[in-house]
Amino acid sequence: TVKMTVNDFIQYFNQTKDRIYKEKDYVTELDSATGDGDHWVNVNKGFEQITSGLKDAPADLTFVDLFKNIGMTMFSSVGGSSGALYGSGYVAASKICKEKKYIHELDVHALYDVYHAILVEMMKRGKTEPGQKTMVDSLYSALQAYQEAMDAEKSEKEIIMAFIKGANDGAQATREMAAVKGRASYRTDKGIGHLDPGAITMAMQLESLGKYILN
Ligand code: ADP
Numbered sequence: 043t044v045k046m047t048v049n050d051f052i053q054y055f056n057q058t059k060d061r062i063y064k065e066k067d068y069v070t071e072l073d074s075a076t077g078d079g080d081h082w083v084n085v086n087k088g089f090e091q092i093t094s095g096l097k098d099a100p101a102d103l104t105f106v107d108l109f110k111n112i113g114m115t116m117f118s119s120v121g122g123s124s125g126a127l128y129g130s131g132y133v134a135a136s137k138i139c140k141e142k143k144y145i146h147e148l149d150v151h152a153l154y155d156v157y158h159a160i161l162v163e164m165m166k167r168g169k170t171e172p173g174q175k176t177m178v179d180s181l182y183s184a185l186q187a188y189q190e191a192m193d194a195e196k197s198e199k200e201i202i203m204a205f206i207k208g209a210n211d212g213a214q215a216t217r218e219m220a221a222v223k224g225r226a227s228y229r230t231d232k233g234i235g236h237l238d239p240g241a242i243t244m245a246m247q248l249e250s251l252g253k254y255i256l257n
C-alpha cells in the first residue's frame with residue numbers, strides 16, 4: 043500500500059536528482075529548440091539545492107516543513123519560470139498538508155491531494171490551463187489517470203502505474219500542442235512539432251515518484 047513518509051520523499055528527491063542529472067543533453071536540446079536553453083540548468087540546480095538542503099533534515103521533519111523548505115529553495119535558487127512555478131507549487135503542497143493534517147505519512151488519497159494542490163497552484167501562478175503546452179500538461183494528465191483509477195477502484199499498484207503512464211502521455215501530447223504560455227508561444231509556429239521541456243522534466247519527476255512507490 044502507498045504509505046510515503048518524509049524520509050521516503052527525501053529518498054525520492056535524491057533519486058530524481060540523479061535522473062535529472064543524466065538527462066542534461068536531452069532536456070537542453072528540447073529547451074534550445076523552442077526556448078532559451080536553460081531549463082535543464084534550472085531544474086538540475088533545483089534538485090541539487092533541495093537534496094543538499096535535506097542532508098541534515100531532522101528525523102521528525104513534517105510534510106508541512108518539508109514542502110515549505112522545498113518551495114522556498116525553488117523560489118530562491120532556481121531562475122526562470124520553473125523556479126516560480128515549482129516554488130509556489132510546493133508552498134501550496136505545504137499548505138494542504140497543514141490544512142488536512144498530513145504530517146508524517148501520505149496514503150494514496152493524501153498523495154493525490156498534495157499533487158492536486160501543486161497543479162491548482164501552478165495553473166493559477168502560470169495563468170495557464172491544460173492543453174497550453176506547459177509542465178502543467180504532464181501533471182494534469184497524471185492526476186486525471188490517478189483519479190480515474192481510484193474511481194474505478196483499481197488496486198494501488200494499478201493507480202500508481204496509471205499515474206506514471208498519465209504523466210508520460212501528458213508530456214508526449216505537448217508535441218502537437220500550440221503554446222499559449224512560455225517562450226514557445228513567442229514563436230510563429232507556437233512550438234508545434236516539439237515537445238515542451240517543462241512537461242518532460244515534470245513527467246520525469248512524476249515517473250520517478252511512481253517508480254519509487256512501486257519498488
Ligand atoms: P524560462 O522559460 O523562464 O527560461 P525554464 O526554461 O526553466 O524557464 O522553464 C520553461 C518551462 O516552463 C516551459 O517548458 C513550460 O513547461 C513552463 N512554463 C513556462 N511558462 C509557463 C506558465 N505560464 N505556466 C506553466 N508553465 C509554464
Ligand code: MG
Binds near residue numbers: 079
Ligand atoms: Mg528556459
Ligand code: MG
Binds near residue numbers: 080121122123
Ligand atoms: Mg530562462
